[in-house]
Amino acid sequence: MSRNQATTAALRSVNVDVSLDAAETGGGLWSDVWRRFKRNPIALAGLYVVGFLALMALFADFIANDKPYYLEYRGKTYFPIFRSYIVSAKLGQWPAELLNVDFKKLDGAKTVFPPIPYRQTNINLLEPVEPPSMKHWFGTDKLGRDVLAGIIHGSRISLSIGFVAVGIAVVIGVILGAVAGYFASWEDLVISRLFEVMLSIPTFFLLITIAALLPPSIFLTMAIIGLTGWVGIARFTRNEFLQIRNLDYVTAAIALGVSNRKVMFKHILPNALAPVIVSVVLGIAGAILVESALSFLGIGVPAELVTWGSILHEASTTTFAWWLAVFPGLAIFITVLAYYLVGEGLREVLDPRLRGLR
Amino acid sequence: MAAYLAQRLLLMIPTFIGITLISFLIMRLAPGDPAELRAAGGVGAAAGGGISIEKRGAVDEAMAQWRAQYGLDKPLHVQYAVWMKNLLTLSFGESFKDNQSVWDKITERLPVTVKLNFWSIVVVYLVAIPLGIYSATHPNSLGDKITTLAAFVLFAVPLVWAATMAIVFICGGDFYYLFPPGGLESLEFSENWPLWKKVKDHAWHLFLPVVLLSYDGFASLSRYMRAGMLEVLRQDYVQVARAKGLDEKIVIYKHVLRNSLIPLVTILASILPGLIGGSIIIETIFSIPGLGQLGYESVLARDYPTVLALLTVSSVLTLIGILISDILLSVVDPRIAFGRRLQ
Numbered sequence: 001m002s003r004n005q006a007t008t009a010a011l012r013s014v015n016v017d018v019s020l021d022a023a024e025t026g027g028g029l030w031s032d033v034w035r036r037f038k039r040n041p042i043a044l045a046g047l048y049v050v051g052f053l054a055l056m057a058l059f060a061d062f063i064a065n066d067k068p069y070y071l072e073y074r075g076k077t078y079f080p081i082f083r084s085y086i087v088s089a090k091l092g093q094w095p096a097e098l099l100n101v102d103f104k105k106l107d108g109a110k111t112v113f114p115p116i117p118y119r120q121t122n123i124n125l126l127e128p129v130e131p132p133s134m135k136h137w138f139g140t141d142k143l144g145r146d147v148l149a150g151i152i153h154g155s156r157i158s159l160s161i162g163f164v165a166v167g168i169a170v171v172i173g174v175i176l177g178a179v180a181g182y183f184a185s186w187e188d189l190v191i192s193r194l195f196e197v198m199l200s201i202p203t204f205f206l207l208i209t210i211a212a213l214l215p216p217s218i219f220l221t222m223a224i225i226g227l228t229g230w231v232g233i234a235r236f237t238r239n240e241f242l243q244i245r246n247l248d249y250v251t252a253a254i255a256l257g258v259s260n261r262k263v264m265f266k267h268i269l270p271n272a273l274a275p276v277i278v279s280v281v282l283g284i285a286g287a288i289l290v291e292s293a294l295s296f297l298g299i300g301v302p303a304e305l306v307t308w309g310s311i312l313h314e315a316s317t318t319t320f321a322w323w324l325a326v327f328p329g330l331a332i333f334i335t336v337l338a339y340y341l342v343g344e345g346l347r348e349v350l351d352p353r354l355r356g357l358r
Numbered sequence: 359m360a361a362y363l364a365q366r367l368l369l370m371i372p373t374f375i376g377i378t379l380i381s382f383l384i385m386r387l388a389p390g391d392p393a394e395l396r397a398a399g400g401v402g403a404a405a406g407g408g409i410s411i412e413k414r415g416a417v418d419e420a421m422a423q424w425r426a427q428y429g430l431d432k433p434l435h436v437q438y439a440v441w442m443k444n445l446l447t448l449s450f451g452e453s454f455k456d457n458q459s460v461w462d463k464i465t466e467r468l469p470v471t472v473k474l475n476f477w478s479i480v481v482v483y484l485v486a487i488p489l490g491i492y493s494a495t496h497p498n499s500l501g502d503k504i505t506t507l508a509a510f511v512l513f514a515v516p517l518v519w520a521a522t523m524a525i526v527f528i529c530g531g532d533f534y535y536l537f538p539p540g541g542l543e544s545l546e547f548s549e550n551w552p553l554w555k556k557v558k559d560h561a562w563h564l565f566l567p568v569v570l571l572s573y574d575g576f577a578s579l580s581r582y583m584r585a586g587m588l589e590v591l592r593q594d595y596v597q598v599a600r601a602k603g604l605d606e607k608i609v610i611y612k613h614v615l616r617n618s619l620i621p622l623v624t625i626l627a628s629i630l631p632g633l634i635g636g637s638i639i640i641e642t643i644f645s646i647p648g649l650g651q652l653g654y655e656s657v658l659a660r661d662y663p664t665v666l667a668l669l670t671v672s673s674v675l676t677l678i679g680i681l682i683s684d685i686l687l688s689v690v691d692p693r694i695a696f697g698r699r700l701q
Contacts, residue, residue, distance in 0.1 A: 189369075193369065193372045193373050193376055194376065196369075196373040196376075196677070196680070197373050197376035197377050197380060197673075199628070199631070199676070199680065200373065200377055200631070200673045200674070200676040200677040200680065201377060201380065201381070201631070201669065201672075201673040201676075202631040202634040202635055202669075202672050202673065202676065203631060203635065204631075204634070204635025204638060205634060205635065205638060205653055205668070205669060205672065206384070206669065208638070208653075208654070208657050209384065209385075209657050209665055209669065210384060212657045212658060212660070213384070213385075213660070285514070289516050292516055292518060292519075293516070293517065293518050293639060296518040296522075296639075297638075297639070297642065297654065299657070299658075309518065312518055312519060312522050313518075315522050315525075315526055316521075316522045316525055316526075316643060319525055319526045319529075319530070319531035319532070319539075320526075320531060320532040321526075322526050322527065322532075322533070325519070325522045325523050325525075325526045325527075326523070328519075329516060329518075329519030329522065329523065330519075332516045332519060333514055333515055333516060333519060336514040336516065337510070337511065337514035340510060340513065340514050341510070344510070
C-alpha cells in the first residue's frame, strides 16, 4: 500500500539487523533491548508508571475499600478484605455478626482501614458533589461516591479493557498480516481490501454503532474495540513479512520442506515481532482512550459502573465540580502518556535505523 | 501511470462492496428488528408505555404492513440488493425518528461539519509544518526536545478530557467565561449585523471546537514532518546542494521542504476518519448541529436508515480521499506507480 510509505517515513520498521546487532553485543535480543531501554530515563519513567498502575489495579481492594484490613470485634479477630475474597469465591461465608454490616459503625471494634476507606460503589446521598477535603481527597460525585475510590477501582476497568481489546486485535492482526505478507498473492489482495475497508469506515462511529446496538457489557466492549482495532497491527505484520519472506534463510527453510505454517510462525514471526510489540503497547493506550470516550458518551459500559470516562461525563453536566473533571481526566492522561512513552522507548531501541541518531 | 490508475480504481470496487456489506450486516444482524423498534418507538410512546392485548394485534398488523412496505420481509440478500440500488441513486429512505428524508437531514447538517473540519485541517497543517521544519533543522536542540515532548503530551491528552476541562474552566461555569459553552452563534445573532461582527461571532464560537479537534492532528503531523524532513536531509542531493555553496535557507526551503511535504499529502486521508470520530465527541459536547451530533443521536435512537447512511457516506468519502491522495502521491513521486508494477 502506498500509504504505508508515508507511515514508514515516521514509523521506521525493523529488519533483521536487530538479530545481527544482538549477536555482536552478546546476550539475547531481549537483554540487549532492555539494556538500551534502561538508558532512556523518560521511557523508564513511563515503565515505572505503567507498573504502578498495574499494581494499583491489582490491589485496588486493598487501597480503597469500605472494609478494614483488620478487625477485632467481640473478642474475635477478622480480616474482612481477605474474607470478602473467600466469600466471593464461594469458599466460605460471612460470620453472622458481620453479614451486611457497616464496618465503620461497629460498636467497640478495633479496626485498621485502608488509606481510602470507601469503595467506588458507596453511595452517600448526604455528601453529594463535595469538593476535595481531608475526608474525600478527590471530592465526591452526585451520588456522594468517593472520586478517588472510583478512580482507583476504575483503573481495573480501563486496564483490563486495554489489555483484552489489544489481545484480540493482536491475534486477528498478526494472523491476517502474516497470511497477507507471506503468500503475497490473492490472499494479500483480499486481505488488503479488508484493510482498506477498515481504514475507510470511521472506526469510532462504527464502534459506537455496534456498542449501542448490543446490550451494555464490559466484555462486549472489549470485543468490539479489539475487532475494530486490528488494522494497524495487521499492516505492520504484513510489511515485515513481505520483507522477511525474501530473505535467504526463509528460502532455505521452504526448500527444506518446512510447512508454511511453521515457516510463518516459527521462523518469520520472531523476526517480525519488534514493530508488532511497539504497536501493541501503543494500542493499549489507544484502547484506553477509546474506552474513556465510550463511557463518557454513555455507550457500551453499563451505566452503574464507575469508570474514568463516566466520572468525567458527570463533570460536563455539573460544571462547577472541577474535581470531577480534573482527576479522572488526569488518570486517563497519565496512563495513556505512560504507555506512549514505553512504546516510543521500545521503538527507539528496536529500530536499528534510529540508532545513529541518538 | 494509466495502468496504476486503472488498477487502483478496479480495486476500489471490492472495497466499496466490503464497506456496504459490513455496514448493512451490522445494522441488520443486531438484536431487535427495525419494525419492532419503530413500533416500540411510535406506538409505545403514544400509548404511554405498555401495549394492551387488544392493541397488540393491531400493532402486529401494522408491523407486518410496515415490514412489507420497506421490504423487511424479504430475505437478507434481496434486502441488501434493494438497499444497494437505492444507495447508488442516493436515496437513503426516511428516518425512523421523524420520517424526514435521511438525505435532507444529512445535507442540512453537512456544511457545519465541513466547516469545522476544514478549519481543523487548516490549523493542523499551519501548526505542524513550521514546527516540523524547526524540529528537523535543529535536531536534538533544546527547542526540538521541547516540541517533541509537547507533541507527545498533547497526543496523550484525551479529547473528552480536554473538552470537559474547557467547558468547566473557560466556558462560563464558576471560573472564566472566555468562550461560549456551545452552539455556533450567539443568541442575539442577527443577519443584520455588519459582516465583521458576524465573522467575529462565528470565530468566537468555532475557536474551541477547532482547537480541540486539531491538537491531536498537529501533534502527530509535526512528528511525521520532522521524520520525513530528516530523511530527506540525509540524502545525497542535499549534500550536493550544500557542497556547491547554496545558502542554507535555499537548501531547506527550495530543495528539502518540497520533497518532505510529499508524505503529508497522504496523511490527509488518514486523519479524516479521526476527524469524524472527533466530530462526534466535540459536536455532542458543544451541541453543534453537525453530522457528528446527528450520528450520535441516531445511534442512541437506533435510527437505522440514518446511521446506515452516515456510515456508508463517510466511509465512501474517506475511501475517495485515500484514492485521491494515492493518485496525488504517485503524481509527485513516480517511483510509487513504478514500484507497484514491479511487485
